[in-house]
Amino acid sequence: MDAAAERFTVAGYTGTSLADVAQAAGVSVETVKLGGPKRRLLLNAFTHTFAGREGLESLASHGPVADITAELDNTRYLAGIAHFVAESNRRSSLLWTTLLSAAASDALLSNELDELQRRRRADMLVLVDELRSRGLADRAQARETIADTVSFILSPEGYNQLVLGAKWSQPDYEAWLTRTILLTCG
Numbered sequence: 001m002d003a004a005a006e007r008f009t010v011a012g013y014t015g016t017s018l019a020d021v022a023q024a025a026g027v028s029v030e031t032v033k034l035g036g037p038k039r040r041l042l043l044n045a046f047t048h049t050f051a052g053r054e055g056l057e058s059l060a061s062h063g064p065v066a067d068i069t070a071e072l073d074n075t076r077y078l079a080g081i082a083h084f085v086a087e088s089n090r091r092s093s094l095l096w097t098t099l100l101s102a103a104a105s106d107a108l109l110s111n112e113l114d115e116l117q118r119r120r121r122a123d124m125l126v127l128v129d130e131l132r133s134r135g136l137a138d139r140a141q142a143r144e145t146i147a148d149t150v151s152f153i154l155s156p157e158g159y160n161q162l163v164l165g166a167k168w169s170q171p172d173y174e175a176w177l178t179r180t181i182l183l184t185c186g
Contacts (some may be wrong), residue, residue: 001045001047001048001134002047003024003025004016004021004024004025004035004042004044004060005022005045005046005048005049005109006093007021007024008045008095009095012098012101012103013042013098013102014102017038018032018033018038018041021041031171032173034148034175038113039102039106039108039109041111042109042110042114042180043099043113044058045095046092046095046096046116048096049091050090050092050096051088051132058119058123060123060127061085064084065084067080068080068081068084069130074136077134078136078181079176081177081181082175082177082178084172086159086170086174089154089156089158089159090163090170092156093111093156093157093163093164094160095162097156099158100113112149121147121148121151122153124147124151126170127150128146128185129142130149131181131185136181136182136185136186137185137186138185142156146184147180150181150185153177153180154177154183159173162176
């Protein structure tokens with residue numbers, strides 16, 4: 001997955017072959033093909049790079065996120081969420097751009113991206129519920145509106161603009177995530 005992520009990030013979807021991935025990983029093309037078609041490899045490379053695991057399961061039950069959620073102190077909880085997302089975006093934001101571009105020209109990949117986006121929305125709704133249970137999100141605002149807003153704030157596109165484009169430091173980006181979630185949800 002690491003080799004696939006690196007190749008797709010550097011050469012894009014059309015510029016990367018399964019043979020390129022195999023060579024970068026030091027394995028046979030047949031081994032790479034065991035992961036499915038190229039579109040599946042790209043999607044799995046993204047989820048692996050973002051979350052540290054493949055698949056479309058909810059992040060809420062993912063070990064690192066579950067550990068953060070177990071934190072009782074709201075300040076440490078929110079800082080943990082911001083750190084997890086900032087690091088995930090650092091690893092995967094350019095690959096996300098490749099995924100969006102590839103999905104624009106591959107209908108099957110577009111369908112899989114839609115499923116990934118549905119999972120992201122579901123994860124954001126879980127996050128809103130957690131923020132509300134901690135008293136960090138306004139119950140008067142619509143749950144879905146808060147989820148959409150927080151999803152936008154935490155997006156890889158925002159990371160690309162602020163860190164890669166505007167050259168913010170990772171700590172400044174994390175602090176901004178924390179402040180902005182509090183301002184938006186409260």
